[in-house]
Amino acid sequence: MSDHDELRTPVSLQGIAADDPHLAPAAHNPQIVERVIAVTFVLGLLLVAGFGACYWVNAKPWTLGATMGGGLTFLGIGLIAWGKYLMPRGPFVEERHELANSEDDRNALAAAIVERGGGVVKRRKMLAGLLGGGLGIFGVVAMFPLLRSLGPLPKGTLFSTDWKKGTYLVDITGRRVHQGDLAIGSIVTVYPAGLENTDRGQAVDQTVLIRISNENFTTQKGRETWGPAGYLAYSKLCTHLGCPVGLYEQELQLLVCPCHQSMFDVTNGAVPQFGPAPRPLPQLPLYIDADGYLRSQDGYDQPVGPGFWERGASLS
Amino acid sequence: MSSDVVNTKRAKRQTAGPYGKVGNAINELDERLGVAKGGRTFMDKIFPDHWSFMLGEIALYSFVVLVITGIFLTLYYIPSTDLVTYHGSYLPLDGQRVTEAFSSSVNLSFAVRGGLLMRQMHHWACDIFVGSIVVHMARIFFTGAFRKPRELNWTIGTTLLILAIVNGFLGYSLPDDLVSGTGIRIAYSIILSIPLVGSYLGFWVFGGNFPGTTVIPRFYILHVLIVPLIIIGLVGAHLFLLVRQKHTQFPGKGRTEKNVVGTPMFPVFMAKTTGFLFVVSGVIALLGAFAQINPIWQFGPYTASRISYAVQPDWYMGFLDGALRIWPSWSFHSFGYTIPFEVLIPAVLLPGLLFNIAYVWPAIERRFTKDNALHNLLDRPSDRPKHTAAGVATLALLGMLFIASSTDVIANFFRLPLNEVLWAMRILVIISPFVAYPITWKICKEVQALHGGGKRKTANVVTRTALGEYVATPAPKYVDDEHQELDATPVPRFIVEGDEPESSGVRVADR
Amino acid sequence: MTSSLVKRAAIFTFATLVGVGPLIVFASASGASGSPHTAYQTTRKNAGTPNSSKVTLNPSTGVVISYGNKYITYNAPSTALVTLGQALFLQNCASCHGTEANGVPANGTVGSFPDLVGLGPATIDFWVDSGRMPAADVRAVQAIRHTPRLNPAQAVAIAAWVNSLSPSYPDIPTPNLKNANVSDGAALFALNCASCHTIEGDGDALASDTFSPSLRNIPAFEVVEAVRTGPANMPRFTGNLSDQQVDDIVKYVTTEIQHPNNPGGFGLGGLGPVAEGFVGLLLGVGILILIAYWVGERQ
DSSP: HHHOOOOOOOOOOEEETOOOGGGSSSSSSSHHHHHHHOOOOOOOHHHHHHHHHHHHOOOHHHHHHHHHHHHHHHHHHHHIIIIIISSSOOOOEOOOOOHHHHHHHHHHHHIIIIIHHHHHHHHHHHHHHHHHHHHHHHHHHHHHHHHHHHOOOOOOTOOOOOTTTTTTEEOOOOOOTTTTTOTTTTTEEEETTOOOSSSSHHTTSSSEEEEEHHHHHHHOOTTTTTSSEEEEEEEETTTTTTOOOOEETTTEEEEOOOOTTTEEEEEGGGGGEEEOSSSSEEEEEEEETTBBBBEEEEOSSSOOOOGGGGSSSSOO | HHHHHHSHHHHHHTTTTTHHHHHHHHHHHHHHHHHHHHHHHHOOEEEEEOOOHHHHHHHHHHHHHHHHHHHHHHHHHHOOOOEEOOOOOOOOGGEEEEEEHHHHHHHHHTTTHHHHHEEEEEEHHHHHHHHHHHHHHHHHHHHHHTSTTTTHHHHHHHHHHHHHHHHHHHHHHHBBBHHHHHHHHHHHHHTTSSSSHHHHHHHHHHHSSTTOHHHHHHHHHHHIIIIHHHHOOOHHHHHHHHHOOOOOOOOTOOOOTEEEEEEEIIIIIHHHHHHHHHHHHHHHHHHHHHBOOOOOOHHOOTTTTOOSSOOOGGGGGGGHHHHHHHHHOOEEEEEEEOOHHHHHHHIIHHHHHHHHHHHHHHHHHHHTOOSSSSSOOOOOOOOOOHHHHHHHHHHHHHHHHHHHHHHHHHHHHTOHHHHHHHHHHHHHHHHHHHHHEEEEEEHHHHHHHHHTTOOOOOOOOEEETTSSOOEEEOOOOOOOTTTTOOOOOOOSSSSTTTOOOOSSSSSHHHH | HHHHHHHHHHHHHHHHHHHHEEEEEEEHHHHHHHHOTTOOOOOOSSSOOOSOOOOEEEEEOEEEEEEEEEEEEEOOOOGGGGGHHHHHHHHHHHHOOOSSSSSSSSOOHHHSOOOOOOOHHHHHHHHHHHHHHHOOTTTOSOOOSSSSSHHHHHHHHHHHHHHHHSEEEEEOOEEOGGGGOOHHHHHHHHHTHHHHHOTTTEEOOOOOOOOOOOOOOOOOHHHHHHHHOOTTTTBBTTTTOOOHHHHHHHHIIIIITSSOOOSSSOGGGOOOOHHHHHHIIIIIIIIHHHHHHSOOOOO
16 A cells, blocks of 8 residues: 555655745845835735726726736735745755556456456347347437427528519518619618518518619620619629628629628629629519509529539529 | 543644644544655655656646636626616617627626636636647657657647547637637537538537527536536546656656656745645736736627627637638538548648647657667657657747748738738648758757767866977866756655754654 | 798709619610620619708709718819819820720720710819829729829819719708717618628728728718719619618718727727737737746746
């Protein structure tokens, strides 16, 4: 017992003389250091007391932080200096013990596991198999409720928006956009009427409406009627990571994504010109009804926003 | 023992022995828990002393600050996306419909005394926490401290870095302000990009299509309970392994693979490290006092169609944002399926690859160096040029990706064209490791030559003889009694105070 | 008295709706065909109509002197300034924009410089008063805000002369910030302005060497001018933002954006996480490493 202990804590049983240089402070002139430390402690003490005072009178936030931070820093520096300059300089040594045990000890552990456990399992293979199977199945089925209860299945929600045939375009206040509302070079974020303040309207259906100078501008073949009176509408969701593409440069005719600077050519079906976005912004076909209000001819012809596996291979 | 004697105070003092109340308390504790031997061993524990060994302590103590300030914040923060009308002291938000999460975050900044300081300290502590983990990890890497027997602690440390980044992102998201909401939106899209299961995972994490309704409460419980618990557990394991395996040390006088030279736990190391805890807390408090961080009241509440330009994530996510910016728009659209490689590669595969390399690095290096020995003495980085160069190359790559996350800020600051800056960053990111590697390798070789393979050259004294010859003779060794390093001595069990009779070896025998 | 004013205002509004409405279409069509480079270049002519309830006419000539409401008043530059304005224009602007202000300099090529005729007083005033014009560097992709070479009165005089060639709107605005709501302004700013100028109003680099300027040092009326006229690449906000909403935005810009309270300490230049990262790493971690360097032993 005692032999073993000596191995584990092999410190000298001998004392050390009080004037041993290992016990001397590291500082050349301990008195001066002590005085300096005393000053830092006094400063620290005053500042932490000041923190209390500042809190008491509800002073500005920076005074709270300055007093607390300054006080703690001074106290800490004083304490470090105390340890560094006034405490025994050492150096002291300690043996490292090999953590590894002897070969026999390891064999004994391995034998215990393999022989006892292995023997039990080998003799009752069927039982072990059944138990293992049961736990394995539980491990798998336990995942079902854990995962499945977290949220609904995507189903078709990622593919559709709330833009339908004849949906009115409204701004954030719910006001319908009229043909005369936007001057050339204007941009406004629009939503399907009634959804302007809903999560889905904001996050999925958000669309930018731009007015350019040309009447009935065709951004791409097959979209001849989509931009009446120079009104062009594109999904505001970046096809890269879904940030709102709200940055419109009217002379360059670019929509720029503020997140990663993908640039979409407004006059060419919002085809990406630069940056990481892989697909054009889907365009919303518009028409102007008899009263002069802007409405959608139909929904988007493709899923809006960033890419995902089931999205399909079509680029537009 | 008869109770009538023991119960008197005087009797207690008499039985307490020469160490008074402390001795008495130890007696009581030891009788019940047997703490005396282990406690003594702990007090005598030697910590090698080098400034670079304090880097991990910065992380540990900033984590302490994170926990304390975080507990304060939980008392006032409400993890709810229910809409309320803000009527607080910040007038530009007055009357706006905001989520309770945002409203409570603004209120705890302005209406709670000391709240803003706590919030800013929490955020600064987080930036410093992750930063010091990275610096600490670099120290471990470059000095070879991860080698056998410490591979497991390297693995735990890498996990801690990942968890710190994840928890930083979760916490950053909680105020539900414009900037953090944009971050959540991007995170959702990154989950969505995973082939086959992405849309399902996205719906399950967010409880539906973005923005969902459950993401703030879920992020909250992850941020304040689950991830911190794992971090605390792993920090405990990290420190336990450190104590069990003992700290590594640099080679030096009297230092071998089989000993540890330094300062004892009590009182020297304890004084220094406690002082350092105060200093770390103090510096964080000073930053919280004078440097405004994440002014959510200016950002305003998040709604999905609002956006601010020039939004970046916190610095530790910067390398991901940079990778997303510079990666070209290569997307896979075939066979009826889409694989968004433009997101998948930079935001999922790249960090996955980096962290997995970190995990298996000790094994890789063991394979290449065929070195299966135990290492308790550290390397100088210059002693292993290839290893050091590989580390610097990785850091260069990460640093360039980090810089790439602020292409717009660089372009604006230096008035350069944005697109050209982005192209420049693409090129720099690719070439930076290939430039950093040979340069580092060469520097290591030069440093080796300078130090003569790590040994100091002896000085020569050149004298002119009477005949006019110059003769170089080795300089006499300069001896400074004050600064000469002593031979290390074991921690003394007691101090002999000269002629005091009770201070003899007898007391040890009494134990 | 008041009834006659209302009557006049109603007549005026009707007249502009009937008269200027088709003009927009006409102007846009002509702008499109007249552009030398692309068929889809926008035009900024006739940027706004005085569709307000409070229109003041010159009693003798019947010309609009001012219009507006309790949020923003738009004042036409005085016709007395036209002569001075022409002289200033010939001195400072004609070398590029031509003596007719039609973008055709004496020896230059057609289409190199913008045609200013019919752009409205606010546009001219904005460019001159912000010091962007006369341009410091005519080859620059984007004019940069400078200390103005011409003083505000001279800017108005130039606007008066250019406007006299083909009278148009909007006139020079004066926002009344007393009636503005800063909270509505903050929300509108986040939706309409932050995507380019950043949420803290610092501006940032945009596509093709363009940039959104900082809003930290802009007088209130110039904010209205920019919003209403859409200078250079900035989109124009007319029918989609009412005078009240613009007034709200201006109040938010001139108070919180330009004079943020920064209760948490130094604002770090509004660069957000980039600056925060630098401070956290260099200042925070850096100082602590230096202290660690002191605490520990150095070999």
